[in-house]
Amino acid sequence: MNNFLSITKKEVRELLTPATIIPILVMSLIFGGLGNMIGGAAEEATDTPTVGLITLDDGPIAQRASDVIADSATVAYNDTDASIDQGISTVRENDGTAVLVIPANFSQHILDNRTATIMVYWVMEGAGIMDSISSSAVQDILQTVNRNISEMVIAAGGVNATFALSPIQVNETTVFKGRDMAGISPGDISSVLSSQFTVVPVIMMIIIIMAGGMVISSMGMEKENKTLETLLTLPVKRRTIVAGKIAGSAVVGLVMAIIYMIGFSYYATSFTQGGNVDLAAYGLQLTALDYGLITLSLFMALTAGLSLCMVLGTFAKNYKSAQTLTVPVSVLALIPMFLVMFRDFATLPLPLKGLLFAIPFSHPMMAMRALLFDDYLLVFAGIIYVALFAVALIAVAVWIFSTDRLLTGRLQRKG
Amino acid sequence: MAAVAVHDLRKHYGEVQAVRGVTFDVQENEIYGLIGPNGAGKTTVLRVISTLLQITGGSVDVFGHDVADEAQTVRRMISYLPEDAGAYKNLTGRDYLRFMASFFDGSHDMTQRAVDIADLGERIDDKVEQYSKGMTRRLLVARALMVQPRLAILDEPTSGLDVVNAREIRNIIRATTEQGTTILLSSHNMLEVEYLCDRIALINDGVIVEQGSPAELREKYGAATIEDVFTEVVA
Numbered sequence: 001m002n003n004f005l006s007i008t009k010k011e012v013r014e015l016l017t018p019a020t021i022i023p024i025l026v027m028s029l030i031f032g033g034l035g036n037m038i039g040g041a042a043e044e045a046t047d048t049p050t051v052g053l054i055t056l057d058d059g060p061i062a063q064r065a066s067d068v069i070a071d072s073a074t075v076a077y078n079d080t081d082a083s084i085d086q087g088i089s090t091v092r093e094n095d096g097t098a099v100l101v102i103p104a105n106f107s108q109h110i111l112d113n114r115t116a117t118i119m120v121y122w123v124m125e126g127a128g129i130m131d132s133i134s135s136s137a138v139q140d141i142l143q144t145v146n147r148n149i150s151e152m153v154i155a156a157g158g159v160n161a162t163f164a165l166s167p168i169q170v171n172e173t174t175v176f177k178g179r180d181m182a183g184i185s186p187g188d189i190s191s192v193l194s195s196q197f198t199v200v201p202v203i204m205m206i207i208i209i210m211a212g213g214m215v216i217s218s219m220g221m222e223k224e225n226k227t228l229e230t231l232l233t234l235p236v237k238r239r240t241i242v243a244g245k246i247a248g249s250a251v252v253g254l255v256m257a258i259i260y261m262i263g264f265s266y267y268a269t270s271f272t273q274g275g276n277v278d279l280a281a282y283g284l285q286l287t288a289l290d291y292g293l294i295t296l297s298l299f300m301a302l303t304a305g306l307s308l309c310m311v312l313g314t315f316a317k318n319y320k321s322a323q324t325l326t327v328p329v330s331v332l333a334l335i336p337m338f339l340v341m342f343r344d345f346a347t348l349p350l351p352l353k354g355l356l357f358a359i360p361f362s363h364p365m366m367a368m369r370a371l372l373f374d375d376y377l378l379v380f381a382g383i384i385y386v387a388l389f390a391v392a393l394i395a396v397a398v399w400i401f402s403t404d405r406l407l408t409g410r411l412q413r414k415g
Numbered sequence: 416m417a418a419v420a421v422h423d424l425r426k427h428y429g430e431v432q433a434v435r436g437v438t439f440d441v442q443e444n445e446i447y448g449l450i451g452p453n454g455a456g457k458t459t460v461l462r463v464i465s466t467l468l469q470i471t472g473g474s475v476d477v478f479g480h481d482v483a484d485e486a487q488t489v490r491r492m493i494s495y496l497p498e499d500a501g502a503y504k505n506l507t508g509r510d511y512l513r514f515m516a517s518f519f520d521g522s523h524d525m526t527q528r529a530v531d532i533a534d535l536g537e538r539i540d541d542k543v544e545q546y547s548k549g550m551t552r553r554l555l556v557a558r559a560l561m562v563q564p565r566l567a568i569l570d571e572p573t574s575g576l577d578v579v580n581a582r583e584i585r586n587i588i589r590a591t592t593e594q595g596t597t598i599l600l601s602s603h604n605m606l607e608v609e610y611l612c613d614r615i616a617l618i619n620d621g622v623i624v625e626q627g628s629p630a631e632l633r634e635k636y637g638a639a640t641i642e643d644v645f646t647e648v649v650a
Contacts (some may be wrong), residue, residue, distance in 0.1 A: 226501040230558070232497040233465045235487060393450045404468050408428060 022092055023327045030334055049137040050096035052077035052087035059107025061152065065118070065145045065168075069100060069326045072141045073184055079386035084121055088175055091095075091123050097134045098122045100142075103190040110149060113159050116143065116168050124176035124186040126344025127193045127369055135186045142170055177373040181282045193369060194341065201340050201365040205333040206260055207302060208361055211253020212329040218249055219313030220322025228406060238401040242394065246306045253306075279372070290371040297364040304360040305329065307393035314400045336362035343380065344369070416479055417444045418566050418597040419464060425472035433459045435621040436473070441566075441614075446588070446598040448612035450605060450645060456621040457601035458498060461489050461570050464599065465495040477566060494564035498571040498601075500555050504544035508535055508554050511543060512561065519562045529561030532587055549580035556584050560591050567591065569600040573607060585611055605642040617645050624648045 051073045053064045056081070069075070076094035077087045087099040101119040109116035120142070122135060134145065146323050149167045153159055174181045174189060181189070222228040231241065279285065286294075309329055316322035345356060345366055356362045361381030370378045400406065419441035426434040434456045441447040443449050449457045462468045464475055466486040475482045477489045495582055502511045512529040518626075519525060530539055533553045543551065552575070559567055572588065573581035588611060608615055609629045616626035625632060625648045629641055638644045 052460070225504060226497065226499050227503060229462075229465075229467060229497040230495065230500055230515075230555075232467055233490055233493065234515075235490040236518055237487065409468055 015209055018324065022324065026331050030331065030338070046225075047134075047137065048072070048074050049098075049134055049141070050074045050076050050091065050094050051138060051141075052091040052096060052099035053079075054084065054087055054101045054354060055080050056104045057102055057106040057108075059111075059117075061107040061110045061149060062102045064152065065102055065106070065149060068145045068148050069141055072144060073138070081326050088121055088123055092125075096123060096311075100138075110153065110167055113153075113163055114394065115163060115166065116149075117171050118145070118168055118173045120173070121170065122174040122176075122186050124174050124189065126347030127176070127190050127373075128343040128347065129190055129194050130187070130342045131190060131344050131347050142168075143403075177219065177375070179282065179373075184282070189279075193372075198341060200368050201337040203257070203261055204298065204301065204361055205337045205362050207253060207257040207298075208305045208333040209326065209330050210256045210260070211250050211302065212305050213323075213326045214249035214253045214256075215246060215306050215309035216313040216316055216322045216325050216329075218245055219310070220316035220319045220325075223316065223406075224318040232401075232406070239394075239398045242310060242397045242401060246303070246310055246394075249309075250302060250306055284372050286368070286371055290368075293371060293376075294364060294367045295385070297367045297379065297383050297386070300362045300383055300390060301360050304386050304390035304393065305333075307390050307397060308360075310397040311393055311400065314397070314406055333357050333361050335359060336365050340365045340369075357382070357385070360389050416443070417441060417476075418445075418478060418604050419447075419599060420476040421460070421464070421473070422475075423473035424460065424463060424470065424475060425617065426456075426463060426468060427471045433621055434463075437618070437621070437623050438473075439616050439626060440625060441597060442564075443597050444595060445613040446592055446600065448608040448615040449599070449601040449618050450608050450615055451601075451618035452603055455618045457603075457618055458570055460618070461568050461599070461601055462497070465568050467495075470622060492565040492567075493568055494559045494562055495553065495568045496555055496559040496570060496572060498574055502543045502551060502554055502558075505542060507540040507542055508533065508546070508550075511554065512558060515558050516561065525561050528563075529557040532560055533557035534583070535557055549576050551585065552576055553580065556587060560596070562588065563594060564596055566597045566599065569598065571602055572600055573602070573604065581607070589620050592597060605640065605645060609641045615641065617648055619649050 051069065053066060053069055053073075053075045054077075055062055068080070074096075076096050077090040077099070079087070084099060084101065087101075091097070091099050099121040101121070103117060103119065106118070119239075121139070124135075125131060125206050146166060146168050150165055153164050157313045172183060172185050174186055176186070176189065224232065227356050309326075312325045312329065313322065317326055336356055339352065339356055340362065343352075345353060348356060356366075363379070363386050367379050367382065370376075421440065422438050424434055424437040425432070425444070437456070437460055439447075440636075449460060451457050458467065463470055464477065464482060466482050466489050470483055478492055480488045480492075482489050487539040496636060501506075506514065509526070509530060512533070513526045516522065516525040516529070533556075535550055535553060538546070538550065543554070546554065552573075556569075556572060559569065567588075569588065573584050576584065585607065588598060588600070598611075600608075600611070612629065614626065614628050615632070616623045617632075618624070625644070627635070632641060632644045633639070636644045636647045638647060
């Protein structure tokens with residue numbers, strides 16, 4: 001028994017190290033944060049939505065519908081004869097969700113046993129999964145209106161069942177980033193975007209983690225295998241060593257990422273559905289220039305990521321410690337991946353916007369969606385920032401290679 | 416001109432003074448040995464000369480070139496064999512030598528010269544991970560000497576080797592000087608140094624406590640061996 005306890009104690013001591021605990025702690029914190037974010041969004045869905053209401057019909061049924069809406073939502077803009085654009089503008093200023101328009105013939109249609117239409121102008125601010133969550137609250141209100149009028153129709157009697165159950169229909173137009181997209185809801189847009197563009201953040205994350213891990217491990221192995229000293233006394237410039245290591249690791253990381261992505265794409269396509277919405281019909285399609293910019297953004301982010309890994313790799317004492325050093329890189333890749341999936345850059349709070357912009361891996365993840373809506377400023381600014389980030393980190397890596405740090409763990413420049 | 420001129424070399428790691436004012440010079444085409452116990456500062460001195468470590472104080476010139484200011488020039492003239500060095504395990508011995516040769520003239524002759532020095536027979540085409548410690552050391556010695564450097568810096572070249580392998584490496588080192596290479600080596604094996612070196616420096620606790628030819632030192636201290644000299648000096 002004593003032997004058993006001794007071996008167990010030894011195993012626990014060997015295995016329970018910062019290298020094993022820190023990644024679990026970090027992942028736990030990330031999932032905790034995500035849980036809060038999702039919980040917050042779920043609460044938001046149950047909040048009273050803010051809407052604009054334009055009632056162009058003074059008939060009794062339209063008034064009933066108008067009253068139901070006013071009782072269920074905060075009406076930021078209420079008018080009986082005004083422009084939709086003004087309504088949208090007011091709703092946007094009040095962080096509202098939609099402008100509901102009850103047309104002039106609404107009551108008459110119901111009285112004639114014909115389906116009446118409520119026009120909904122969705123004010124969409126972001127294309128993340130959670131950006132469209134508030135629209136579900138408005139859809140609930142519209143269902144309440146439908147049920148209310150349905151009860152009226154049934155009480156009056158003499159109508160067919162289909163009309164009695166659905167006396168109103170909704171005509172949707174989504175207003176997003178200066179475009180009016182008729183016949184489509186924010187949920188449809190975010191669903192299509194997330195199903196089509198989720199792959200970019202995932203690819204980016206996998207490439208960074210794989211290739212970054214290679215760079216860091218390469219440094220760890222050089223030290224563990226005692227090959228670094230020989231390498232550093234060869235007549236080769238330090239920047240050539242740094243560049244060669246980054247390029248070699250990038251190739252291996254890319255190959256591994258491609259193999260991984262082949263499997264992942266089969267997995268992803270098994271459950272992601274783009275729906276029947278054709279974004280190109282709304283002028284939302286990427287041009288050759290856009291694809292070029294996305295590629296450039298990916299390349300710059302990869303270079304920046306690998307440069308960061310090279311700097312981190314100089315801290316690796318051996319292969320095992322190198323594994324621990326990949327954790328911060330993984331976290332930096334995971335944070336933007338989740339943020340971009342759930343929220344649009346435009347709808348994030350300022351501190352999160354700053355965080356997202358500062359992480360170089362965010363930019364290729366955001367680029368595709370931004371380019372789809374012609375937000376070239378964000379993409380160009382991102383590429384420039386990431387390029388500067390990469391250059392700075394390469395300079396730091398080359399500088400560290402010219403110090404004692406690699407061999408002694410201390411920074412000492414020439415005296 | 417001296418192959419190596421070290422003047423008042425000091426190297427500190429934080430509060431630790433690893434080397435405290437070392438001065439010596441190595442003449443061209445000689446074998447010069449640094450002798451001392453583990454932790455005496457031998458490896459630190461060799462690493463500074465090899466451009467791996469920065470200097471805290473003093474100066475080091477290799478063939479007239481300052482190692483701090485002209486590191487790249489110095490690297491073209493030297494070849495350094497670290498203690499306990501390894502090779503890339505996934506390469507064969509031949510591929511490793513070919514890879515190293517690529518940083519110089521990359522010629523087939525250079526690689527073949529190394530293959531001949533290593534003398535590993537058919538095992539030269541096995542992966543390094545399959546080599547014994549002695550075979551790896553022979554491969555690394557061959558790597559260090561294949562470029563026919565003006566200065567070869569060998570840190571404990573026979574460390575951990577059996578008698579046969581150690582002797583063969585000593586013979587290789589001897590033969591190399593006949594081709595014009597200057598050798599600076601370290602060892603805590605006093606007999607080896609006595610056999611190989613034209614001149615030696617006894618280093619202890621970061622300072623050189625004595626230097627000269629083995630014969631001079633033996634005579635000066637009336638000792639039978641350098642080991643006796645070292646014991647006498649350090650005591």
